[in-house]
Amino acid sequence: AELLGYADSECIIHRPANALKELIENSLDAGSTKIQITVKDGGLKLLQIQDNGHGIRREDMAIVCERFTTSKLKSFEDLSTIGTYGFRGEALASITYVAHVTITTKTVDSNCAYRAHYSDGILVPPKPGVSAEPKPCAGNNGTQITAEDLFYNVPARRKAMRNFSEEYNQIMNVVNRYAIHNAGVSFTCKKQGSNQVDISTLSTGSIIDNIRQVYGVNTASELIEVNKEYREFEVKLKGYISNANYSVKKMTYPFLYLSLDINPKNVDVNVHPTKREVLFLHEDEIIGRICDVIQARLANTNS
Ligand code: ADP
Ligand code: MG
Numbered sequence: 360a361e362l363l364g365y366a367d368s369e370c371i372i373h374r375p376a377n378a379l380k381e382l383i384e385n386s387l388d389a390g391s392t393k394i395q396i397t398v399k400d401g402g403l404k405l406l407q408i409q410d411n412g413h414g415i416r417r418e419d420m421a422i423v424c425e426r427f428t429t430s431k432l433k434s435f436e437d438l439s440t441i442g443t444y445g446f447r448g449e450a451l452a453s454i455t456y457v458a459h460v461t462i463t464t465k466t467v468d469s470n471c472a473y474r475a476h477y478s479d480g481i482l483v484p485p486k487p488g489v490s491a492e493p494k495p496c497a498g499n500n501g502t503q504i505t506a507e508d509l510f511y512n513v514p515a516r517r518k519a520m521r522n523f524s525e526e527y528n529q530i531m532n533v534v535n536r537y538a539i540h541n542a543g544v545s546f547t548c549k550k551q552g553s554n555q556v557d558i559s560t561l562s563t564g565s566i567i568d569n570i571r572q573v574y575g576v577n578t579a580s581e582l583i584e585v586n587k588e589y590r591e592f593e594v595k596l597k598g599y600i601s602n603a604n605y606s607v608k609k610m611t612y613p614f615l616y617l618s619l620d621i622n623p624k625n626v627d628v629n630v631h632p633t634k635r636e637v638l639f640l641h642e643d644e645i646i647g648r649i650c651d652v653i654q655a656r657l658a659n660t661n662s
Pocket of ligand 2: 445451
């Protein structure tokens with residue numbers, strides 16, 4: 360694929376769910392408590408996210424989609440204590456290389472929202488002959504980002520994704536994972552079909568409520584709680600394991616939700632561009648402890 364400015368291997372957006380993951384992380388980094396997603400044709404025709412976070416300032420709108428533009432690192436030292444999902448300034452740029460992007464955003468201290476259109480990392484006019492500068496418009500506090508016609512300029516990839524429902528499943532997978540973990544943030548995902556609008560909402564009680572809602576767990580006894588701290592490794596471990604009697608809807612495998620709270624100075628997030636993998640100190644020892652805990656908990660409840 361000829362992605363101007365991007366070698367194909369560098370692009371982190373391979374399917375709609377990858378783009379959505381990045382957009383959700385940005386909304387969470389912006390302190391949002393309400394995230395509404397709209398999807399058409401498995402996210403290929405339209406992928407839209409609306410949040411109620413802190414918004415983007417008018418003067419930053421020209422550069423937000425440039426590569427390596429981030430507001431999340433203020434100093435070199437911050438790199439060792441990253442507390443946000445983003446810090447590379449790579450995601451929005453990548454999306455503008457493979458889709459038509461529109462951002463409408465309002466900060467609390469601005470009187471109005473601003474809207475701008477982007478392509479290949481820069482502002483572009485909404486139509487020929489008009490200015491590319493962000494335009495004032497009505498809007499709520501927060502940010503709406505719309506990506507349209509994903510892979511319009513990468514026909515091979517576009518063609519490989521004919522199964523919209525598979526793409527939609529991947530999208531729901533991403534939404535569900537972030538929704539379970541981020542108790543306190545409500546997620547809505549609306550699927551716009553030719554004649555139907557499907558809405559699935561995840562509202563927010565506790566993590567356990569979210570797990571119940573996503574995986575259809577009925578009673579608390581179907582979930583085994585894990586709650587441990589290993590001071591010597593500066594790690595807290597919290598999670599839920601389904602017990603042996605449980606089956607995920609029609610599937611019959613158990614699931615595990617695990618949250619590791621690690622001192623950021625012990626984590627290296629620079630090993631994988633989308634942070635699918637990270638390195639952390641004492642990894643082998645910590646994994647060993649986790650396995651022990653899980654085995655012990657399962658042995659207790661299934662006997
Ligand atoms: P990163 O998340 O690594 O900083 P991104 O390319 O994902 O890079 O985003 C670039 C910048 O755009 C962010 O640092 C942030 O300042 C701004 N931004 C993106 N999405 C949002 C949002 N939903 N709300 C507020 N600011 C946003
Ligand atoms: Mg980001």
